[in-house]
Amino acid sequence: MNQLNKYLKRTLLLMGGISLLPLAANAKGGSPLMELAFENIFLILAGLVIIAAAATLINMVFNFIELQKLRLNQELGIEKEEVTEAIQIPSWKKIYDKMWNLVPKDKEETIDLGHDYDGIRELDNKLPPWWVGMFYGTIIFAVVYLYIYQWGPNEWSSLQEYNIAMEDAEIQKEKFLANSASVVDENTVVYVDDKDRLLLGEEIFVKSCAACHGVQGQGIVGPNLTDDYWIHGGSIQSIFKTIKYGVPEKGMIAWASQLKPTTMQNVASYIQSLKGTNPPNPKDKEGELYVPEESTPIGSNDAVETEDAKN
């Protein structure tokens, strides 16, 4: 049944190979290609593992087919053509056998230790060299790893990693903002009259605001948004500000970390468009009466045109 062992061993070796992948992947080089590789290390690693796992599976399937053939041959009384194989052993096979260093099954009695525990015997096979190599390899890895992380010159402590990531993010953000035409904030925000953008605002409103303010803005836990009375101001700037920073002590969440400025502008505009819709079951008026000033007419939105087009 040497044939069978071979298939098993091949599968195992393949699995062994997978274990070395993270070692290879930990090398960080200087070239852009290496940097790119390092930045996507997880994807690459996952890819390699998946490929290896697939290869193992395919290998197993083929091995099982071979096994089946072998069994059928045996049943039919046909001996395998092992003779031809024995004459010409390919060199990879020799290396492969060396990596296992197994005593063939027919010579098993030469390494029987004579132990007998309730009928269980033990063989004295040598440790497989690949396994020993792997063991030493991981020990060396561990020593090097501990040295580098603890005493070596590196930027890999959790805090350093974090600071680097934050700096990188800041640079990227600045770059992006420098390239984008304008940024909407509570000072520059204006009402948008665009039908599509009001629809986008409505979508967010229903998803994120309706739980407290009602689907129609009539107010539930949160105040009524359809009347003329506002607790934190009814101008587009005030509404934008309330959305952005929230009013934590009263239960209004700050949305700045969840919604883009233009999205908040859409929502604020949608909220302003609800004025006077008189939905059923409105909540009583709260806050102060808000009268729009003449100088900030509803409907002008020059400042956002460019970015709107970009989106």
Place this chain on the structure above:
Amino acid sequence: MSNLETFKYDDKIVRNFAIATAIWGVVGMLVGLLAAFQLVFPALNFSAETAFGRIRPLHTNAVIFAFVGNGIFMGVYYSLQRLLKARMWSDFLSKFNFWGWQSIILLAAISLPLGFTSSHEYAELEWPIDILIAVVWVAFGLNMFGTIIKRRENHLYVAIWFYIATWVTVTVLHIFNNLVIPVSLTQSIPVFAGVQDALIQWWYGHNAVAFFLTTPYLGLMYYFLPKAANRPVYSYKLSIIHFWGLIFIYIWAGPHHLLYTSLPDWAQSLGTAFSIMLIAPSWGGMLNGLLTLRGAWDRVRQDPILKFMVVAISAYGMATLEGPLLSIKSINAISHYTDWTVAHVHVGTLGWNGMLTFGILYWLIPKLYNTKLYSGKMANWHFWIATLGTLFYTIPLYWAGWTQSLMWKQFEPDGLLTYGNFLETVTVIIPMYALRALGGTIYVLGVFLMVYNLWKTAKTGTIENTEVSFPPLKKVKKQKGEHWHRWIERRPIQMLIVATIVVLIGGLVEIFPMILIDKNVPKITNVQPYTPLELEGRDIYISEGCVGCHSQMVRPFRSETERYGDFSKSGEFVYDRPFLWGSKRTGPDLHRVGAKYSHSWHYSHMEDPTSMSPGSIMPAYPWLFTREINTEYTAAKIRVLQTLNTPYPENYADKAVADLEKQAKEIVAALKSQGIEQENLETKQITALIAYLQRLGTDAKPENITK
């Protein structure tokens, strides 16, 4: 041969443990199934006792300690007697072990749904049950060593080395992770706080996997696999080196559960390094298993028992490679807190523990009952069902883990999180949760098939304690040319001592500096002890099992500080007994949730999470609005905390309840101003919980820190 000693093995105790294994297996997995379906259909959280937060620890405890635990005893009691040619030392201890263990399980099944929990993962049971566990475990050890002492076999076989290491390590782990000061019969406060508590818990938690799910089962593999395959063990040398390597290295790896947390970097590095070194010793067991089948592979095709064992060993190999890979920081940054971990664990439990147990049961029951397996075909079907179930369980969860983690980390070019709302990352993986529940269902159906098959088998046979005759032990001295390791195999006590030393080294090196050196936990002056109301709220949080889905550990990643707030510092947890960092984020992290939302938001959210977060799968907690805050032990808690150096003013315990009532009134007043009113709200549990949630992570906000 007049000097032959005739005696009977105790097979009936083995039968008892086998039945318990099967029954608790079914129960534990059904509870798991409930938990799996609750994530898809939150309506299945019927009551406080059956809510996910309490069901999850019930599931983990049931499958680990009831199913696998009884499996261990079953296998050990059967193999130990035969490997030593001796009946178990004491029938009384055997029975005590059996009934003691079953009563522990029963107490767990009652106390966990009632919310009595220490919140230490896999060590949730409260102190009276912990003491009972210790007593029963010591009884098991005595019985085992008694049997070893009066053995009729000179050398101890490798399976027994594993049993010995298991026994001593579990004893040490259990004691150290349960060092608590009782407050009442159902409540206690751990001796260690914050980071130290976390390190000790994960030193325990990791080695519960190592020395409860792995080493004893390796021992069982070393007995039942060669018996079932009728083949010699592949390599004695490999047994020796992988045994000692495994028990020495395993114990160090605990900190890999705390990568990127507030645990000092040096401890994290040790965790990673030793996890990598663990690959080879772990695989030693797999090789010795699979290569023992050399020359028996033709039989693997036909014999369902061997099939189960081969898949079990392969799953063991996969899980013990994946584990070290997950301990590499760059991978852990992605996997931790996601379902990837859950998938990984289930490759081990469904694959390794489950399949090996099934294989052993199919082999053992016909032997015990002196008959043949009722249906080999059915066992074969079970094999394929179990394999399919495992695949259906794990693959969707891997996918869910990767998806969610990548979504958590995705940024827009303008610096905003793409999925700023945590809930979006949950709803997208619910189909995966549904598939996982399907996989679990398939797996459990297979177990039902097995129970039926084994039941039918038992009915066709009768159980008799096997009678055997052996000569008494004639001690042998050192033989010429024998392997050096034979020396210790003749000396069980020395083996116990050496194994104890070997497993203690790693734990001592990691834990002692953490406890003794102050600089490992830098002080933050603003961090103050919890108020009495917050303390009671925290105990409600613990009792409801919130920690099962919510971490309290913001890691130093841009994606986490952007989402949650400043990353967590070790100095913030010095009054956290127990620590509540958690290990899984089915919901968002809560360490910086304090003052983020209004009282009214929390009130409405706990009453019905979907009212504030439409689509949320969090259960509703209506009972918090009717149950009263229990202030009976508030003063006692303060006193215990004072003995543990929590700086409350002198005699503070006496006015603790008054302070509690005062703070509760303030919260109720605030709620009223936000439009929420309820009768006697100041005495209800929800008020205490809100107090605790609003305090979380607020002491050390950057603007509050004075350095």
